Amino acid sequence: MNNNTLSGKIFDAANYLFLGLMALVTIFPFLYIIAGSFATDSELTARPFFIIPKTFSLNAYRYIFSTDTLFHSVFVSVIITGLGTAIDLAFTFTMAYALSRKQLAGRNAVLNLVIFSMLFSGGLIPTYLVVKSLGLLDSYWAVVLPGAISGFNLILVKTFFQEIPFELQESAKIDGCTDIGVLWRIVLPLSKPVIATFALFYAVGHWNDFFGPLIYLNDSSMWPLQVVLRQIILLSQGTIGDPNNMDPNFVQPPDQAIKMAIIIVGTVPILLVYPFLQKHFAKGMMIGALKG
Amino acid sequence: MLGMVNKGKRAALGLGMAFALTALAGCGGGGEPANKPGSEASGAKTPQPFKISVMIPSFQTTLPKAESSNVWKKIEAYTNTKLDINFVPNSSYSDKMNITLASGSMPMVIEADPKSPSIISAIQSGAFWEIGPYLKDYPNLSKANPTILNNISIEGKIYGIYRGRTLGRNGIVYRKDWLDNVGLQPPKTIDDFYNMLKAFTLDDPDKDGKNDTYGMVVTKFSGPWDNMQVWFGVPNKWGLDANGKLEPAHLFPQYMDALKFFRKLYSEKLVNSDFAVMDSAKWLDPVVNGQAGVIVDVADNAGRLEQKMATSDPKAVIDVTGSVEGPDGALHNLPTSGYSGMFLISKSSVKTEDDLKKVLTFLDKMNDDDVQLLAGYGIEGVNYNIEDGKLVQVADDNPKPEDAFTDLNQLLMFIPEDPTSKMFKPATPLRAKVSQVQKENEKIIVPNPAEPLISKTYMQKGAQLDNIIEDARIKFIVGQIDEAGFQSAVELWKKSGGDEYIKEINEAYAKAQAADGK
Numbered sequence: 001m002n003n004n005t006l007s008g009k010i011f012d013a014a015n016y017l018f019l020g021l022m023a024l025v026t027i028f029p030f031l032y033i034i035a036g037s038f039a040t041d042s043e044l045t046a047r048p049f050f051i052i053p054k055t056f057s058l059n060a061y062r063y064i065f066s067t068d069t070l071f072h073s074v075f076v077s078v079i080i081t082g083l084g085t086a087i088d089l090a091f092t093f094t095m096a097y098a099l100s101r102k103q104l105a106g107r108n109a110v111l112n113l114v115i116f117s118m119l120f121s122g123g124l125i126p127t128y129l130v131v132k133s134l135g136l137l138d139s140y141w142a143v144v145l146p147g148a149i150s151g152f153n154l155i156l157v158k159t160f161f162q163e164i165p166f167e168l169q170e171s172a173k174i175d176g177c178t179d180i181g182v183l184w185r186i187v188l189p190l191s192k193p194v195i196a197t198f199a200l201f202y203a204v205g206h207w208n209d210f211f212g213p214l215i216y217l218n219d220s221s222m223w224p225l226q227v228v229l230r231q232i233i234l235l236s237q238g239t240i241g242d243p244n245n246m247d248p249n250f251v252q253p254p255d256q257a258i259k260m261a262i263i264i265v266g267t268v269p270i271l272l273v274y275p276f277l278q279k280h281f282a283k284g285m286m287i288g289a290l291k292g
Numbered sequence: 293m294l295g296m297v298n299k300g301k302r303a304a305l306g307l308g309m310a311f312a313l314t315a316l317a318g319c320g321g322g323g324e325p326a327n328k329p330g331s332e333a334s335g336a337k338t339p340q341p342f343k344i345s346v347m348i349p350s351f352q353t354t355l356p357k358a359e360s361s362n363v364w365k366k367i368e369a370y371t372n373t374k375l376d377i378n379f380v381p382n383s384s385y386s387d388k389m390n391i392t393l394a395s396g397s398m399p400m401v402i403e404a405d406p407k408s409p410s411i412i413s414a415i416q417s418g419a420f421w422e423i424g425p426y427l428k429d430y431p432n433l434s435k436a437n438p439t440i441l442n443n444i445s446i447e448g449k450i451y452g453i454y455r456g457r458t459l460g461r462n463g464i465v466y467r468k469d470w471l472d473n474v475g476l477q478p479p480k481t482i483d484d485f486y487n488m489l490k491a492f493t494l495d496d497p498d499k500d501g502k503n504d505t506y507g508m509v510v511t512k513f514s515g516p517w518d519n520m521q522v523w524f525g526v527p528n529k530w531g532l533d534a535n536g537k538l539e540p541a542h543l544f545p546q547y548m549d550a551l552k553f554f555r556k557l558y559s560e561k562l563v564n565s566d567f568a569v570m571d572s573a574k575w576l577d578p579v580v581n582g583q584a585g586v587i588v589d590v591a592d593n594a595g596r597l598e599q600k601m602a603t604s605d606p607k608a609v610i611d612v613t614g615s616v617e618g619p620d621g622a623l624h625n626l627p628t629s630g631y632s633g634m635f636l637i638s639k640s641s642v643k644t645e646d647d648l649k650k651v652l653t654f655l656d657k658m659n660d661d662d663v664q665l666l667a668g669y670g671i672e673g674v675n676y677n678i679e680d681g682k683l684v685q686v687a688d689d690n691p692k693p694e695d696a697f698t699d700l701n702q703l704l705m706f707i708p709e710d711p712t713s714k715m716f717k718p719a720t721p722l723r724a725k726v727s728q729v730q731k732e733n734e735k736i737i738v739p740n741p742a743e744p745l746i747s748k749t750y751m752q753k754g755a756q757l758d759n760i761i762e763d764a765r766i767k768f769i770v771g772q773i774d775e776a777g778f779q780s781a782v783e784l785w786k787k788s789g790g791d792e793y794i795k796e797i798n799e800a801y802a803k804a805q806a807a808d809g810k
């Protein structure tokens with residue numbers, strides 16, 4: 001840490017070098033995907049790795065946006081992510097707040113139930129049966145409701161609420177605030193960084209979720225982006241169709257550049273959310289880390 | 293992935309000519325209801341449409357829907373059914389199937405791999421109808437291929453209707469122009485094949501003055517080795533030994549001959565040395581880039597390569613052949629299993645024999661030429677046009693929901709055969725040759741006698757057992773172990789359950805033989 005001594009400088013330099021290398025290692029595959037999505041297919045077969053394509057081509061993007069399937073699925077994903085995150089936050093924060101109040105009767109019993117659910121889950125098939133018998137199949141509720149509260153997040157938020165001085169809440173009460181009022185006017189404004197952090201956690205989770213929609217939604221027009229993405233990426237050439245009798249001009253199944261373009265389309269929107277939350281996010285993580 | 297021959301292969305798509313199209317347009321072939329939906333409303337003799345629920349895999353992102361797809365409606369009208377199709381993305385099909393099996397609410401017809409453990413145990417617990425005895429009553433289903441029926445049967449009984457695929461699909465695809473450059477004839481024997489690879493590696497087949505080519509591309513997918521060892525007379529997974537007992541392929545003496553040949557190819561650098569780790573998705577790339585000249589895999593790679601080479605190297609000429617003569621002077625070809633999944637009929641949703649017959653009638657009708665065309669290619673004038681007597685699919689950038697049909701071809705079974713092969717003219721001469729090669733392969737295929745037999749040991753430990761031999765084979769090829777090392781791997785295989793596996797397969801075989809004799 002001391003930059004004035006020689007060994008300190010060497011240590012710092014080594015650190016920067018190491019971290020820089022790590023950053024490069026993680027960022028290069030992503031750059032390759034971006035470059036590949038703008039490259040021609042012949043370049044992708046010929047060159048093993050590049051980050052600037054020789055010929056710049058928008059064909060892959062033209063192809064994937066030639067139907068409205070992708071637009072539609074992005075729209076669906078946005079809905080699921082928005083709705084899901086709102087529900088998750090509402091349920092997690094209200095429950096966490098209630099559990100953070102010491103005067104709540106049966107608090108420990110409820111907490112134990114939550115912890116129990118974190119250790120033992122019902123498993124895929126029982127969950128499916130519950131969703132099915134509740135009549136949620138083929139509706140977006142099946143995707144957003146079953147995982148509405150993450151036990152782990154709930155406990156983190158509860159711990160954070162306990163850190164807020166109880167006297168503050170008491171004084172609000174004396175000024176005539178209801179319980180809901182205390183939560184809404186006093187506690188939540190103080191928890192913006194935490195809200196931002198968990199909003200990001202939940203949103204990324206919903207955005208990336210493909211298994212739930214796959215299992216619960218049978219109608220292809222309800223599929224979110226990730227399911228469509230998976231469907232396209234796993235369609236590798238050679239396993240579809242019998243090209244023996246095929247016309248040479250027949251539209252070929254998606255190739256490398258198209259897959260890469262789709263990955264970009266699937267990743268960029270959720271990446272764009274991050275800068276807006278970044279300020280709060282850093283703060284929120286710190287609050288989680290520095291206890292007592 | 294290229295080599296995963298049958299799994300997930302979508303129904304054959306083809307383009308071509310007129311016969312069936314006129315049949316469809318003229319409403320021939322007994323397909324009357326298809327073009328006269330009106331008669332159904334007025335006709336008192338038409339019974340109520342029978343409601344059938346089906347679960348099939350999907351490969352598209354926009355799926356046809358009952359209320360909007362015209363092809364769907366035409367199929368319903370033709371078969372007088374009301375179809376409730378549940379399309380499941382193929383990539384997660386087995387997950388969804390296991391959930392469906394467990395949740396107890398099964399569709400009437402379900403597409404499934406008859407060899408997956410969960411399906412075998414569901415069959416053994418009586419979840420599906422045994423339909424073998426009924427097949428003879430149906431005009432199309434009765435003509436099912438006996439080899440494939442044997443392949444899908446479980447303990448000698450047939451529980452489903454297979455979705456047929458090309459049996460003799462494998463072949464050798466090579467650069468004909470390179471072969472001409474080095475002055476060789478197309479290979480007829482294994483020696484010719486070896487000489488071809490050698491010349492492609494050493495004799496500068498691309499005439500650029502540089503030593504930058506090699507013979508054959510192999511990837512981590514084991515298909516090429518399996519294909520080539522059959523040329524040597526090694527059985528397809530299981531064969532009969534001198535005493536009439538079934539033995540696995542690696543216990544036959546020819547297996548070692550084949551392995552030594554592979555080792556020679558590897559040590560002389562006639563194949564790529566990174567084959568054991570090379571991703572099979574990149575299989576075609578070295579050929580497209582002009583680095584390698586031979587691929588031993590499904591013969592229809594030829595058409596795919598021809599198309600790719602058209603942009604990268606228009607001078608390239610691709611050719612294809614089925615097999616080369618082995619040491620015994622005969623031709624052998626490794627077949628595919630001949631099917632891609634089968635349709636099982638659930639006992640819990642199809643309760644009576646009467647309903648079962650209705651479902652079978654539907655499946656039988658799906659094999660009529662008219663419906664096959666409809667489900668495979670759509671409607672003339674909308675999804676395809678006839679130009680110069682050839683079928684040309686309409687490239688539609690923005691398909692309307694009423695035109696969506698592509699995944700309906702998952703309902704096709706191609707029994708007794710895929711009509712498109714005789715109806716349509718292939719797009720290029722090479723593709724015609726591929727079809728011909730695959731047709732001729734059917735005469736020289738080596739069936740696997742143990743395909744329908746079930747071994748409990750294999751269901752439990754099959755993956756480990758296969759791995760032992762697979763590892764030893766690769767190690768032998770790259771020279772990490774010698775013959776004794778391979779033998780000790782075989783011993784390990786036997787001890788790890790191989791002995792029981794052999795015993796169980798032979799017991800099942802004896803039982804099946806006895807049942808046949810009756």
